[in-house]
Amino acid sequence: MFAFLLQSVASTFDRPAIDLHALAPEFVLTGALVVVLLVDLFTPKGSRGIVPSVAGIGILAAMVPVLTLALDGADRSMFGGAYVVDNFSLVLQAMFLLAAYVVVLLSTNYVAEGDYAEGEYYFLLLCALLGMLVMASSRDLITMFVALELLSIPAYMLAGWRKRDRRGNEAGVKYYLMGVFASAVMLYGMSLLYGISGSTLFSDIALAVARGNGLGDTTPLITLGVVFVLIGFAFKVSAVPFHTWAPDTYEGAPTPVTAFLAVSSKAAGFVALLQLILIAFIGRDDVVGPLMWVLAALTMTVGNLIALRQTNIVRMLAYSGVAQAGFMLAPLAVVGSNSDGARSAVVTYLLIYAAMNLGAFAVVLIVARKTRSAEIASWGGLFEYAPGLTVLMTVFLFSLAGIPPLGGWLAKFVVFRALLSPDLTAGGVILAVVVGVNSVIALYYYANVARQMWMNPVPDGDRTPVRIPFSLAAAVTLSVVLTVAFGVSDLATHLGDLATFLPA
Amino acid sequence: MDDLLLNQFLLLGAVLFCIGVYGVLARRNAVLVLMSIELILNAVNINLIAFGAFWGSITGSVFALFVIAIAAAEVGVGLAIVLLIYRNRRSVDLDDVAEMKG
């Protein structure tokens, strides 16, 4: 019957060309998350360990098409330019997949031992990851909005995963309300941008934003739209003054989820900011530059100053993450004079930040398995019973502080380079000074944890060695290898320079 | 659609947006905050459809459809979180949800 219906009417619909190879990472991941859901539904209760393995294999399988696309090297563009595969999207997709794999490794023991809903946990984790992959390829407002919600909505649920814990509830509701409010404000900005350009494609918006649409003076409308959209993503990357949810959510959420939010979710926010600022808003760097300048300076200073007085290590890492977001925002302030340098610096910083921060959270998880506490005081004398872990944690902390020859040092270096080249501007120089001062402040609280581990006595005198499960050991090993490798080689900067956008 | 008519829709959108933002900032009841956020999203939909009619393109309406569908998913999750809070605290007053500070 349908065939008759189809043949009887002349078709005027242009079937979009769908490049299956270009979409393969998303398809593989979608398949993996369907399998995760079905495996969870149709295996008997108590057969744990299958679901995380399936999730991990699914993530690694999605990595294969990313690599083949990278070897192929051709830029691909689909759906009228709304969805592209270029160097930028491939580098970031590879990072999202690798970071999510480490998060699965971090979660395996935590979820299994905590009696949490296992199938749903990994299903939602993969959904959020799918949203991040789409985000890296989206060059269109609708695609970007759907990607943002696909990664945010599962994250709201994961943040409140500890259902019966009052802090877990608080983490969920704060993250949810702030996130939904931010995305509503961002949507209003997007509706204005659509209004001035008549299109949702970034390339069309870039034209209208730079030149107006020929229908009177639309400058105030453009400014309002740009500012609203940027503020929406400033929430996502926890930039001051939109950071208030971050510490509470990080503390109340399960620690593997915290690692996921602090690394992957934040990186997704930066990916969106880069695409918007460098493609769609490139004609209005007079608005974007000063806004990013103020956000960056405020974010790193406030984040660092509050981190100084934290006694809980997860909260300290949360505020340190706020401060690191400030360092990553800094290159975007000089986007008008050095847009290539800004893009390269932010991508490099994201890669290095992911490696060192995931490592720090992995060690926190391992130590908390023994001490059952996240207070910095409980870390006293870690060197006496776990010297290997102490050395690793020191590596991650000093890398976060930016001490050579670890990865974090290179990350700070590329930020300075982006701020001070190609020629010195007053704004760039002042911001570079702010970055320098903040790096020194940050050293104090990172070193404080190190002092606690190396110098102080064990608080309860319990010197039994820490047992490290295989998956957590693998996560720490992967992180430390990458942190050191990024520091001593030019791998991260090379990837940062490589991650160029498809020319519009 | 002429400019004057477009202005009225945009004005309605702006008023709804402001009411929504006021509601989010001023209300303490979690359910009312959710309703205020819905108001903002409706302001967005009005804008999108008015602009779509102005440009004579279907994109605005398509965008509005996605906003509607995703807003439903968001509210589903939001109500579930509020329900959890109610189960653990017997209250949905957001000022009470403040165990962690600093």
Added chain:
Amino acid sequence: MSDFLRDYLTVGIFGLTGVALVGLLLGLGSLLRPTRPQPQKYINYESGVDPVGTGWGQSNVRYYIFALLFVMFDVEAVFIFPFATRVDAYGWFGLIEMGIFIVVLALGLLYAWKKKVLRWV
């Protein structure tokens, strides 16, 4: 003044007349009636009996999950209707695409069914 604004002038005059009328009648009433304030007079009216409890009524929480399922599937229909108007033009390509969409939705329903959400306890 354009026709357009004149139309709104009518609306404005109507609005003002309405406000004036209400103000006039309430003002007259307060001038004429005796005033003897009593605490009972300030209680909320609830069908003549004393009000009980707070202003928040509650319905059974089980309805929430049904409402949620309904809203989700109701909203997804929003994507199927525009598709249905042009099903002839889209051809087999459109049918397959919509089939994938509906299969993914059915997975959600399968999940709810296996988790025994659909059973009324």
